[in-house]
Amino acid sequence: MPETIRAVRGMNDILPDESGLWDFFDDTIRSWLSAYGYRSIRTPIVEQTDLFVRSIGEVTDIVEKEMYSFVDQLNGERLTLRPEGTASCVRAVIEHNLLYAGPQRLYYSGPMFRHERPQKGRYRQFHQVGVEALGFTGPDIDAELIVMCARLWRLLGIEDVRLEISTLGSSESRAVYRTRLINYLEQFYDALDEDARRRLKTNPLRILDSKNPALREILQNAPHLFDDLDEESHAHFAALQQLLHDQGIEFEINHRLVRGLDYYNRTVFEWVTDKLGAQGTICAGGRYDGLIAQIGGKPAPACGFAMGIERILSLISQIDEVKENIAPDVYVVHQGSVASRFAWKVAEFLRDNGLKVILHSGGGKFKSQMKKADASGARFAAVIGDDEATAEQVSIKSLRTTAEQVRINFTEMAVFLKTFNEDGR
Template identity: 55%
Template sequence: MANKITAIRGMNDIFADSAEAFDYLVKTSENVLHQYGYHSIRLPLVEKTELFARSIGEVTDIVEKEMYTFADRNGDSLTLRPEGTAGCVRAVIQNGLTHNQVQKLYYTGPMFRYERPQKGRYRQFHQFGVEVFGLPEGQIDAELIILSARLWEQLGLENLELQINTLGSNEARMAYRQILVDYFSEHKEQLDEDSLRRLDSNPLRILDSKNPDMKELIEQAPKLIDHLDADCLQHFEEVKAHLDDCGIEYVVNPNLVRGLDYYNRTVFEWVTTELGAQGTVCAGGRYDGLVEQIGGKATPAVGFAMGIERLVALLMDKNLVPPQRQADIFLVLLGEKVTRPGMVLAESLREAFPQANVQMNIGGGSFKSQFKKADKSGAAYAIVLGDQEVEQQVAAVKPLREEGEQKTVAWDELVDYMQPLLNA
């Protein structure tokens, strides 16, 4: 016997209840985005490695340690996308979508990072991303946060905390960067290995360290918000004012810096304490310099991404996924002559009632076993065909969920007979 082939570690099959929850989350998200006038975009899974090195930052953990990168037959370096924003920016530049126009886009699909698999963190994971191009106002930053809050409400998710911060302009952040380097350099003996490595390459990421031994040192570090220019402070105040007006509660977290180099001004995260260490379920912010950095014309941009696996875990833990829609009609087929006319009859019902769930027995079986299948399907009505019904071109319609008599109905009258029953 050949050895069993299994899935790659950290790349999981999604099926049964998890798949139902996955689909429910995506469909609900799409419905909310449509309410706000956003449009779908489909992006490739594979991009040139240079795109991520240039956008995410060559000295980030993602680019240095986590990307799935390979050379194709032409020798070009390609990478499975580790996140969606860079590919979306590349797409809008390449297709001229930012020329004197605003774009409000969303996408969903798998991302890939070579990480240590754990609950809520996988090597193939799925994101739902939202990106806006062409609007510099804080109003659009607030809209993205507000629509995500509306999504949580529609999903029934509670106890998600919104944390916000501002990273200021690139100029202000670079000046602050040196202030941080000077501060942490004076306390090198208290820095762990990761922080020492980041001291020169990305000192803002030290603020996001989860090492409890460094908590006091980080809390006493200079705050970015104390070193921002007036325009950035005004932008942040505008975002907060819109959130206040719409009743969105938030916490200003001065140590929220996000893990990617391209962010500026507004950054935010929705976090929960109900998923262990992987508590961030949605995160994003503004990245005004990225379009120009990748080769386009300078364009203001802002967006966020949701972790689908983490949100699915929350939905399932709280039993918030509606049950899978059950059958409306189940065709019970008994006898040698019924298979072909039964198939035709089922198709005529699907044609007449496109919203109905019409199932039929396939593979034979006794009257009793087929009615067990009909009951398990949840169907409201069974339509029974035997050899005698085929000869007479009639069908027996039997209610399964309520009191009522079985009726014999001619095939050419079946649609009219079922109409009021299905619309009741």
């Protein structure tokens, strides 16, 4: 026997029992974003490697250790499977001159790729929804993005999620702070771990996000970026806080909050939960006013966020209402040659009336078919024998209540099923 071929480590199949939840999430996302005027953009999974080197930063973990990059053997191009979506979205906006028509509210959804150690909530192929608002300068768009997220958690029934916000200021104020932070950390050089020593000269702000308990103790007394903020960044952050207060959005200011990507400035935020262990961030974003020019476009402000779909789905997978929405409404059971032909007509009629229907295939006795109907999660079984078919009637059995089975004309089925109450009336 040939050796069984398995999926690549860290790249997972989404099986039928799970895909219904993904469909529910996708439908919710489309409705949620359209309510705020955001439009879909779809970009390639593969991009020029230089796009991510220039946007994310050459000395970030993603570029140094995590990107799936290769050389196209046909033309020698250096290509990379996208590790995140913002750079691709911005590249498309520049290439097609979308900002010529004015500011853009855009979103995308799809797989991203990073070569990390697979663990719960962190995979090598993972999926994100990204939302980007390009061409907007004020803190009102930062606030809108955060308020949008709060609405999504309500729509999905997700609780116990907290918002952390901060500001990275301007590139000039960050440069001043960077020098002060390096000077402080160099006093503890011997106590720094290997990762922190490597970042000390290249990306010292990332040290603030260290999970090393010993290092976090050192960071307790590290200088705050707030002390070096320019006046405009202070005003921007104060206005953001006021807007969030006005909308009843609770938040914590986290002075250690930084982003792993180089292109962020001013507002940064994360939505965090304690229900997922170490991988507790389910959504993160902020402002990246310099990225469009960095990639080669005309300078323009921008702000956005990305959320990990796998992490969010793990928080809603136990919600009963979601499972009910995924299940079919009716499972059509039939036995006999006349019944089998009539069953097709019944199933299509119900679908024409907006109901989700499984038509039993493969024959079998009524008892075995009813077992499959119950296992499908359907609310009703439509039972058809030759007698029912000859009379153009259907027996309706509720699979989730104790209501008695009733026999009705098939043209009355849709109204009956849609108005059926839990007490059987």
